[in-house]
Structure formats: structure tokens, C-alpha cells
Amino acid sequence: MKLLTVDTIDEARVKLLNCVNHWKVPVNRLEIAKTLGRILAEDLCAPEDIPPFRRSTVDGYAVIAADTSGAGESIPVYLKFAGAVEMGKAAGFSLKSGQCAYVPTGGMIPDGADAVAMVEHCEPFGDEVAVYESAAVGSHAARIGEDAQKGSVLLRRGARIRPQEIGALAAAGIAEAPVYAPLRLALISTGDELAAPSAQMRPGEIRDINTQALGALAAETGYHVSSARIVKDDETLLEAAVREAMQTSDIVAISGGSSQGTKDVTAQVISRAASPGIFTHGLAIKPGKPTILGYDRASDTVIAGLPGHPVSALVVFRVMLSWLVRQLTGEKEPYAVPAKISCNLAASPGRTVYQPVALCRGDDGYIAEPVFGKAGMISTLTAADGYIVIDLNKEGLCDGESVEVNIFGS
Amino acid sequence: MKLLTVDTIDEARVKLLNCVNHWKVPVNRLEIAKTLGRILAEDLCAPEDIPPFRRSTVDGYAVIAADTSGAGESIPVYLKFAGAVEMGKAAGFSLKSGQCAYVPTGGMIPDGADAVAMVEHCEPFGDEVAVYESAAVGSHAARIGEDAQKGSVLLRRGARIRPQEIGALAAAGIAEAPVYAPLRLALISTGDELAAPSAQMRPGEIRDINTQALGALAAETGYHVSSARIVKDDETLLEAAVREAMQTSDIVAISGGSSQGTKDVTAQVISRAASPGIFTHGLAIKPGKPTILGYDRASDTVIAGLPGHPVSALVVFRVMLSWLVRQLTGEKEPYAVPAKISCNLAASPGRTVYQPVALCRGDDGYIAEPVFGKAGMISTLTAADGYIVIDLNKEGLCDGESVEVNIFGS
Numbered sequence: 001m002k003l004l005t006v007d008t009i010d011e012a013r014v015k016l017l018n019c020v021n022h023w024k025v026p027v028n029r030l031e032i033a034k035t036l037g038r039i040l041a042e043d044l045c046a047p048e049d050i051p052p053f054r055r056s057t058v059d060g061y062a063v064i065a066a067d068t069s070g071a072g073e074s075i076p077v078y079l080k081f082a083g084a085v086e087m088g089k090a091a092g093f094s095l096k097s098g099q100c101a102y103v104p105t106g107g108m109i110p111d112g113a114d115a116v117a118m119v120e121h122c123e124p125f126g127d128e129v130a131v132y133e134s135a136a137v138g139s140h141a142a143r144i145g146e147d148a149q150k151g152s153v154l155l156r157r158g159a160r161i162r163p164q165e166i167g168a169l170a171a172a173g174i175a176e177a178p179v180y181a182p183l184r185l186a187l188i189s190t191g192d193e194l195a196a197p198s199a200q201m202r203p204g205e206i207r208d209i210n211t212q213a214l215g216a217l218a219a220e221t222g223y224h225v226s227s228a229r230i231v232k233d234d235e236t237l238l239e240a241a242v243r244e245a246m247q248t249s250d251i252v253a254i255s256g257g258s259s260q261g262t263k264d265v266t267a268q269v270i271s272r273a274a275s276p277g278i279f280t281h282g283l284a285i286k287p288g289k290p291t292i293l294g295y296d297r298a299s300d301t302v303i304a305g306l307p308g309h310p311v312s313a314l315v316v317f318r319v320m321l322s323w324l325v326r327q328l329t330g331e332k333e334p335y336a337v338p339a340k341i342s343c344n345l346a347a348s349p350g351r352t353v354y355q356p357v358a359l360c361r362g363d364d365g366y367i368a369e370p371v372f373g374k375a376g377m378i379s380t381l382t383a384a385d386g387y388i389v390i391d392l393n394k395e396g397l398c399d400g401e402s403v404e405v406n407i408f409g410s
Numbered sequence: 411m412k413l414l415t416v417d418t419i420d421e422a423r424v425k426l427l428n429c430v431n432h433w434k435v436p437v438n439r440l441e442i443a444k445t446l447g448r449i450l451a452e453d454l455c456a457p458e459d460i461p462p463f464r465r466s467t468v469d470g471y472a473v474i475a476a477d478t479s480g481a482g483e484s485i486p487v488y489l490k491f492a493g494a495v496e497m498g499k500a501a502g503f504s505l506k507s508g509q510c511a512y513v514p515t516g517g518m519i520p521d522g523a524d525a526v527a528m529v530e531h532c533e534p535f536g537d538e539v540a541v542y543e544s545a546a547v548g549s550h551a552a553r554i555g556e557d558a559q560k561g562s563v564l565l566r567r568g569a570r571i572r573p574q575e576i577g578a579l580a581a582a583g584i585a586e587a588p589v590y591a592p593l594r595l596a597l598i599s600t601g602d603e604l605a606a607p608s609a610q611m612r613p614g615e616i617r618d619i620n621t622q623a624l625g626a627l628a629a630e631t632g633y634h635v636s637s638a639r640i641v642k643d644d645e646t647l648l649e650a651a652v653r654e655a656m657q658t659s660d661i662v663a664i665s666g667g668s669s670q671g672t673k674d675v676t677a678q679v680i681s682r683a684a685s686p687g688i689f690t691h692g693l694a695i696k697p698g699k700p701t702i703l704g705y706d707r708a709s710d711t712v713i714a715g716l717p718g719h720p721v722s723a724l725v726v727f728r729v730m731l732s733w734l735v736r737q738l739t740g741e742k743e744p745y746a747v748p749a750k751i752s753c754n755l756a757a758s759p760g761r762t763v764y765q766p767v768a769l770c771r772g773d774d775g776y777i778a779e780p781v782f783g784k785a786g787m788i789s790t791l792t793a794a795d796g797y798i799v800i801d802l803n804k805e806g807l808c809d810g811e812s813v814e815v816n817i818f819g820s
Contacts, residue, residue, distance in 0.1 A: 032607065036626045037819075050788075051616055057784055087643060088603035090613035106603055106718065106786070108614045147787040155792065162819050163630060164791035167623030167720050171616075171788050175608040193498035193516055197442065198585040203500035204518045206461050206581075213577030216446045220573060233497060308516065310577050335795065335817055338748050338775050365748050365812075374467050376516070377557040378460075378581050381574035382565065385745065402775075407745055409447075409572045410820050 006282035008392060009319060009352055012293060015279045016320065017327060019295040019302060023250070025328050026181040032169045035161045038179035039222065039329040046154045046172045049145035054109040058140045061100040061122050061129055062113035065137040076123070076130035085110065100129050109141055116140035148172060158330025180329045182224035185321075186245035187211050190256040190266065191308060192233045209310040209378055210255040214317055220409065221322040222329070223251070235265045242273045246299040251321065256308030266305040270294045274303050284392055285319065286351045287312035287375040293320070309375035315354045315387070336404035337386070339366035345390070345397040352392045356384035357405055368405050384408065416692035418802060419729060419762050422703060425689045426730065427737060429705040429712060433660070435738050436591040442579045445571045448589035449632065449739040456564045456582045459555035464519040468550045471510040471532050471539055472523035475547040486533070486540035495520065510539050519551055526550035558582060568740025590739045592634035595731070596655035597621050600666040600676065601718060602643045619720040619788055620665040624727055630819065631732040632739070633661070645675045652683045656709040661731065666718030676715040680704045684713050694802055695729065696761045697722035697785040703730070719785035725764045725797070746814035747796070749776035755800070755807040762802045766794035767815055778815050794818065 007015070027041040056062065063079060071077040084102035085091045095101060095112035103109055103116060115135035123130045148154050154172055155165055161179065169177055187210070194208040195201045211228040218225050226249045231241045238254075245252040254266050271277050274296035283291040290312075292305030304321065306313040326333065339359060347353055357368040368388060373380030386407040390397060397403065417425070437451040466472065473489060481487040489510035495501045495517045505511060505522035513519060513526060525545035533540045558564050564582055565575055571589065579587055597620070604618040605611045621638040628635050636659045641651045648664075655662040664676050681687050684706035693701040700722075702715030714731065716723040736743065749769060757763055767778040778798060783790030796817040800807060807813065 033622060033625060036629060048611075051786075052611065053613065055616070055786070057786060086614075087601065088612075088614050106601065106616070142784055142786060146784070147789050159792075160819070163623045163626035163724060164720075164788055164794075164818070166626045167619040167724070167788045168792045170607045170622035171619045171720075173607055173611070173617055191497060191516070197580045197583055201458075201462065201583070202498075203463065204496075204498050206465070206516070207583055209577040209581045212443060212580035213573045215443060216573035216576045219446060310574075310581075314573060314577070335747050335769060335776070337745050359745060366745075374552055374556075376461075376465070376467055376552060378574055378577045379557050382569075382578045384574075407820070408574070409570070410817070 006284045006289065007280045008284045012280040012283055012320065013323065016293060016302065016324060019279070020324070020328070023328060025183065027178045028181045029176045029178050032166050032175060032177050035177050035179050036163070036166065038161050039331050040155055040157055040159045040161060041178040041180045041329070043153050043157050044155045044169070044174065044177065045151055046148040047150065048173055049150045050147040050171050051142055051144065054144055055142040056103040056105060056107050056109055056116045056140060057142055058116060059105050059119045060103060060116040060140060061119070061131065062095060062103045062109045062116050063100045063131065063135055064095060064097055064113060065115040065135045065139070067098060068115070068117065068131050068133065068135045071131050071134045073132050076132045078125070078128045078130055081124065081127050081129050100131070114138065114141070158332065160331055180222070182222050183250040183325065184226040184248065185218050185223040185251045185253060186226050186249035187214055187218070187228040188238070188241050188245060188252065188254045189230045190233055190238055190254060194230050196230065210308070210313050213310055213314060213378070214253065214255060214306070217314060217317055217322070222325050233265060235269060238265055239269045239273055242269055242303065246273065246296055246301040246303070249301060251302045251304065253304045253306055253317065253321065255306040255313045267292055270303050270305060274301070283316065284351045285316065286348045286353045288316040288319070288354070289351065291316050307375070310378050311356075311373070311375045311380050314381065319354070334406070334410040336406050337366055339368040339403055339405050340400050341388070341397050341403050342367050342369040342399065344399050345370055347390045347394050347396040350392055353390040354387050355390060356380055356387050358383055359385040359405055366405070368403050416694045416699065417690045418694045422690040422693055422730065423733065426703060426712065426734060429689070430734070430738070433738060435593060437588045438591045439586045439588050442576050442585060442587050445587050445589050446573070446576065448571050449741050450565055450567055450569045450571060451588040451590045451739070453563050453567050454565045454579070454584065454587065455561055456558040457560065458583055459560045460557040460581050461552055461554065464554055465552040466513040466515060466517050466519055466526045466550060467552055468526060469515050469529045470513060470526040470550060471529070471541065472505060472513045472519045472526050473510045473541065473545055474505060474507055474523060475525040475545045475549070477508060478525070478527065478541050478543065478545045481541050481544045483542050486542045488535070488538045488540055491534065491537050491539050510541070524548065524551070568742065570741055590632070592632050593660040593735065594636040594658065595628050595633040595661045595663060596636050596659035597624055597628070597638040598648070598651050598655060598662065598664045599640045600643055600648055600664060601640075604640050606640065620718070620723050623720055623788070624663065624665060624716070624723060627724060627727055627732070632735050643675060645679060648675055649679045649683055652679055652713065656683065656706055656711040656713070659711060661712045661714065663714045663716055663727065663731065665716040665723045677702055680713050680715060684711070693726065694761045695726065696758045696763045698726040698729070698764070699761070701726050717785070720788050721766070721783070721785045721790050724791065729764070744816070744820045746816050747776055749778040749813055749815050750810050751798070751807050751813050752777050752779045752809065754809050755780055757800045757804050757806040760802055763800040764797050765800060766790055766797050768793055769795040769815055776815070778813050
């Protein structure tokens with residue numbers, strides 16, 4: 001009986017990055033409307049000032065602030081009406097001392113003016129306007145470049161594009177943006193017992209979960225699933241499938257066949273198909289210990305042997321492969337939700353524990369309730385909102401201890 | 411000068427729901443692989459037991475637990491080897507007292523057996539197997555229906571489909587799932603000053619942000635953007651655009667033209683185009699006060715006049731229209747991240763304040779730093795990770811006070 005000599009997560013991550021640190025993730029230039037959720041591949045500078053002219057932030061009267069000094073609710077200052085600025089047009093005139101000009105919200109503030117008095121505090125009288133407030137220099141006025149200066153960094157590489165980033169790109173007149181293309185990932189689910197979702201099942205068979213669940217997680221993570229197939233526990237068939245997938249993918253993820261049973265052939269197949277081959281055989285993680293990681297230099301492909309149990313496979317995918325994409329694209333880690341654990345929780349000495357939890361509201365913040373279940377049970381994950389990580393050096397968690405919940409899907 | 415009589419958010423939400431509580435959001439039946447991120451439209455029951463037979467969770471020997479009573483590391487129990495179960499096949503035989511059978515991980519446990527001893531604790535000797543552990547009834551065995559029982563609720567209406575939900579559907583043999591179809595939303599951005607992202611700008615013009623940013627937020631929220639266009643501040647043109655959009659959309663969102671300036675025509679247009687028309691004119695929210703909400707019974711359309719400032723428009727869209735989708739689909743509110751505010755923050759009496767914040771790590775959890783900026787400045791939002799809500803009855807926040815940060819994009 002061979003014992004696995006396992007890597008810690010950090011050890012395995014260093015080895016994995018060493019294999020792929022020469023990778024340059026391809027970049028797509030897309031219309032900004034199509035970049036939602038993608039990761040920006042370059043720092044982008046503003047090609048023009050935003051706004052490109054001094055804009056009023058209110059409906060009001062552009063004034064020279066000094067002219068309004070001392071004005072108040074009962075003591076107006078009277079200014080000569082010099083004209084009205086039209087929306088979307090140049091002001092076309094400049095203000096001299098003692099003058100004012102009507103400016104709509106977003107309209108151009110005429111040269112000479114240095115503040116805007118709100119229309120609510122002004123009253124026109126013939127060719128004059130009574131101003132009932134003492135305007136401070138710059139009040140209700142957006143400066144040229146106040147939102148972004150021409151040439152300044154507007155958005156940084158690694159930013160996930162949200163609606164407001166699309167807005168900022170639009171504001172700057174950037175119609176196309178460079179975002180990382182998805183890496184290509186091939187999924188292979190091995191097992192003689194696996195039946196497709198709609199197949200008629202025979203005794204002893206179960207439905208294949210992993211190509212579906214891992215495929216969705218891969219897509220959520222930013223991979224392109226280049227192929228997904230079920231292969232019997234047969235070394236020849238599996239090796240052929242792996243070799244084929246290596247030609248068309250950056251990463252081949254095989255689930256199943258990585259424990260110590262007689263039918264477990266993934267390790268042999270990876271050893272034969274890849275050179276230098278396996279660099280991690282067993283991961284100090286619970287669930288997910290029977291994980292294999294390898295690399296093939298000729299095809300420049302990472303090969304991951306994930307556990308067959310769906311919960312374990314999803315955990316290891318997150319920890320190694322979702323993490324890898326963030327490393328390569330510079331995307332920051334998602335935020336976790338601080339909470340208190342609802343019970344004592346045993347750790348697993350020498351292994352990092354990923355414990356699914358459900359979140360609920362307590363009197364004082366969130367409570368994280370562990371969801372227990374066998375690693376083969378997908379209901380463990382559907383009942384969970386996220387997971388907590390218990391460090392491999394930690395002896396466990398006490399009821400009420402602070403934890404951080406990593407929310408699934410964020 | 412007409413003063414706005416504003417609704418609180420809760421008042422406006424009740425009125426909005428009253429208009430649309432007869433809406434039945436259409437349902438799409440999609441292949442499960444295409445349901446990621448969608449909202450489940452019905453409770454789904456498991457059509458078959460998961461797993462459909464008793465499965466071993468380890469490589470080991472199926473035993474009758476009572477036979478192993480008293481066994482231990484140095485005192486094995488010897489059991490007759492009755493055969494090996496093949497993966498994906500029926501066991502084909504049953505165990506009698508004194509017998510055992512090899513079962514791989516995921517293999518069928520033969521009738522008669524009630525536990526599995528791990529292969530690591532067993533040793534074959536000819537036609538016998540030495541078992542070095544006392545197996546408890548049910549150990550290393552998944553019961554029929556343990557993950558989900560036939561007929562039990564597998565997933566509830568309103569669940570957002572994550573990778574694990576797709577896995578659960580696959581496990582249950584459900585190949586297609588009913589998810590809510592997106593509601594149709596038309597976007598109209600009004601303003602004489604608006605230039606398209608790639609247009610050559612003239613003095614006094616600025617780039618249109620709202621169709622891009624609101625379009626992305628609408629898509630993220632689960633709307634289908636049925637049309638998006640820029641219209642000049644012209645009552646006739648705007649009314650024609652609104653009437654056209656009402657025929658092809660469930661919601662028409664107009665941004666710009668809802669403040670009190672001379673060019674503000676949205677309210678008049680909604681009043682003419684819709685009957686019974688406007689039900690909320692002004693919202694007790696900061697930013698976002700100049701918001702108009704209306705309804706047209708004949709076309710069964712909601713018409714929202716959002717502020718022109720992009721930050722305000724995005725806030726109001728989230729508060730009213732993203733919220734509306736969750737109400738109609740039963741999706742739960744996303745989790746917020748508890749944090750401490752980094753400074754004193756003034757509230758706005760009688761208005762609910764939505765304050766963008768950036769999150770950073772403190773010694774003891776997250777710190778929320780307010781990002782200040784004029785409502786027209788999109789950089790206020792690109793620098794923010796989320797927002798906090800200050801209740802309209804609250805006088806402000808003190809430095810260090812606990813807040814909950816709603817993360818953008820979650």
C-alpha cells in the first residue's frame with residue numbers, strides 16, 4: 001500500500017505557477033458593451049479630459065463668486081443677465097464683473113465665471129437676476145478633468161469590468177477595451193458508473209455530475225470549456241482522450257480515478273502522456289486529498305487530476321484553477337463575509353479544511369452554520385452559501401469564533 | 411418654483427409593486443448547462459433517488475457490521491471473500507454472515523452488507539480477508555436517497571443557479587430546468603449634450619454614459635435590454651421614443667431630463683404617454699432625488715425617469731429596478747460585507763443615503779472608506795467596491811461605526 005506524500009496548497013500553487021509563469025493570456029479587444037464581467041488586460045489612460053469643459057452640476061446662474069460676496073436670503077445681489085447657455089453648445093460669450101448667465105445642469109460654464117448659484121436661490125427681474133446666496137469659488141461647478149484627467153490612469157489591469165467601468169470607458173470615449181480571453185479548459189469525467197443526465201440508468205450507475213458542475217464553475221471562473229466528455233475507466237481510452245485534449249486546451253481537468261483503487265488509472269495516464277509529468281500527487285486539503293497535478297512541456301498544458309466526488313472536485317477546482325486565473329490576470333480575490341461560526345468545528349491536522357457553510361442573520365452580524373455531508377453529496381453545496389477555510393496549523397474552531405465566508409459565485 | 415413632494419423608497423416600492431403584482435415573468439426551459447446565473451422559476455423535486463443504490467464512499471470491503479465487532483489494529487476478524495463488485499454494475503450477489511466483498515469507491519454495496527471497512531484497514535489472505543477495524547453500521551456507506559430522496563424538493567423557486575445547482579440537477583437526471591426569462595427593458599438617454607462613445611465631440615458636448623452603464627447593470631440584474639438610444643431634449647421626439655419603447659418593453663427607463671430645469675420634459679412626456687401615469691415624483695434618496703416613476707395600464711409598462719447624473723441613475727436603478735426583479739422572481743438579497751466606517755459621515759435628514767465606499771483590510775476586519783465625488787463623476791463608482799445605506803431617520807455615522815457594504819456585482 002503506497003502512501004501519498006502530499007503537498008500543501010501553497011507548495012502546489014508555487015509549482016503550478018512555475019510551470020505556467022511564461023503564459024501570456026491572450027487578449028480580446030471588445031466593444032465596451034460586451035466586456036461586462038471580463039478582466040481588463042492593460043492599464044487604460046483617459047484619452048481626453050472628463051469632463052472636457054467646465055460643467056454646471058445644477059440648474060443655475062454662472063457668476064463671478066466675488067460679485068456675490070455678502071449676499072444672503074434677505075439681501076440679494078443684483079447681477080446683469082448676460083445670456084443663457086444652451087445644453088450641448090459652447091457658451092459663446094464670457095462673463096465680466098457684475099454679470100451672470102443662465103446655465104442648465106451639465107451646461108458649459110462661460111469663461112470668466114467661477115461659480116454657479118442654484119436657480120432655487122435666484123430670481124430674474126427684467127434684465128437683472130437677484131442672487132440670494134454668497135457663492136464660493138468653484139461651487140456647483142465640475143472642473144475640466146475633474147472626473148479623469150487626460151493621460152491619467154482611468155482603469156487598471158486586473159479590474160473586473162462592472163457597469164460603472166463600462167460607464168467610465170464610455171465617458172472617456174473608449175469604444176473598445178482589451179480584456180483577457182478565456183483560457184481553454186478540457187473536462188474529462190472518468191468512471192464506468194457514469195450516466196449522462198438524460199440517459200436511462202442501469203443498476204450500479206449514477207449520473208455524471210462533474211462535467212456539468214465543473215463546466216459551470218469553469219465558465220464562471222473565466223475559462224472556455226473547449227470540450228467535456230465522459231470516459232470509461234480504461235487506460236487506453238483515457239490516455240487517448242487526454243492526449244487529444246492536450247492539443248486543444250491550456251488545461252485538462254480529469255475528475256475521478258485519482259484515489260488508490262484498482263481502477264485508478266489517471267496517475268499512470270498523466271505520467272505517460274505528460275513530460276515532465278506529475279509534480280503534485282496528493283494535496284493537504286480536506287476534501288480533495290487525492291488530487292494530482294502535472295504539466296506537459298511539449299504541448300504546454302497543465303493536467304489536473306481532480307477527485308471524483310463532486311464536492312471535492314469543486315473545492316479543488318476553486319483552490320487551484322480558479323486561483324490560477326486570478327494570478328494570471330491580476331484580478332483581486334473576492335471579498336469574504338465576516339461571520340461567527342455556530343458550533344465547535346474540528347480541524348484536520350496537517351490539512352487545510354474547506355468547510356461549506358450556510359449564512360444566516362444573528363443578533364449581531366452573520367452566523368455561519370457548517371453544512372455537513374459526505375463528499376459525494378452535492379446537496380452539501382446546494383445548501384451552502386459559501387465556505388470557510390481552516391488553516392492546516394489550526395486545531396479547530398470554537399463556537400462563536402470569527403470566520404470569513406467566501407461566497408460561492410462571487 | 412414647484413417643490414417636489416417626494417416618496418420614501420418604501421412608499422415608492424409599494425406603489426411600483428402594486429402596478430406590476432399581476433405580472434407573471436415568462437419562464438424558459440433551458441438545458442441545465444445554460445442556466446448558470448439564472449433564477450429557478452419553480453420548486454423542483456428529485457424524480458429519482460440520489461444515489462439510486464447504496465454506494466460505498468471508499469475503496470474497501472462491504473461487511474456485516476456485527477461480524478467485525480471487537481476487531482482492532484492487532485486483532486483482526488477474518489471474513490470469507492465473496493467476490494468483488496464492479497463499478498457501474500449491479501453487485502449481483504448478497505452477503506451472508508461471515509462474508510465480505512470488495513467494493514470500489516462509488517460501487518454498489520451488496521444486499522446483506524450494512525457497512526464498508528476501508529481497504530487501508532483490511533488485508534486479503536487467500537480466500538479470506540483480515541479486517542482490522544470494528545465497522546459501525548452504515549460506515550462509509552451512502553444510503554439510497556441520502557443526497558436527495560425521490561419526490562423531495564431538490565431546489566426551490568428563486569434559487570440562483572450556481573455550479574452546484576447544475577450539479578444537483580445533473581445528479582437527479584434533470585436535463586432541462588425552468589428559469590425566469592429576462593424582462594424587457596428599453597433605455598432612453600436624453601440630452602442635447604450627449605455624444606456617442608466614438609463620436610467626434612463638439613464644444614459643450616459630453617459622452618453618453620448612461621445607455622452603456624445602465625445597459626450593463628440591466629443585463630447584470632437579469633433584464634434583456636430591448637433597445638437603447640440617445641434622444642435630444644425635445645418633447646415630440648422623446649414622446650415618440652417612449653411610446654415606441656412601451657410597445658416592445660416591460661419597463662422603459664429614461665435617464666436625464668428629470669430635474670427642474672427648463673429643458674426637463676420627461677415628466678410631461680410620461681404624463682401624456684402613460685395612464686394612470688406618474689405615481690412617484692421625487693424619491694427621498696441621495697443621490698437620486700429627481701426620480702419619476704409611472705405606469706401605463708394599456709401597454710402594461712412601467713416607465714422610470716432616472717436622474718441624468720450617472721452615479722444617481724445607477725443608484726436608483728439598483729434600488730428600484732434591480733430590486734423589482736428580485737421581488738418578481740423570489741431571488742434573495744445578496745449578502746453584504748460587515749465593516750467599520752473610516753470616518754464620521756453626515757446623513758441627509760429625510761433621505762436615505764447611498765454612499766459608495768471602498769473596502770480595505772483593517773487589523774480587525776474590513777474598513778469601509780467613503781468615496782466622495784459629484785454625482786456626475788463616474789470615477790466615484792469605479793473607485794468603490796460597493797455602497798452603504800444610511801437610513802433616512804439616522805443622523806449620520808460615527809467613525810468606527812459598524813456598517814454593511816453591499817458589494818457591486820453581487
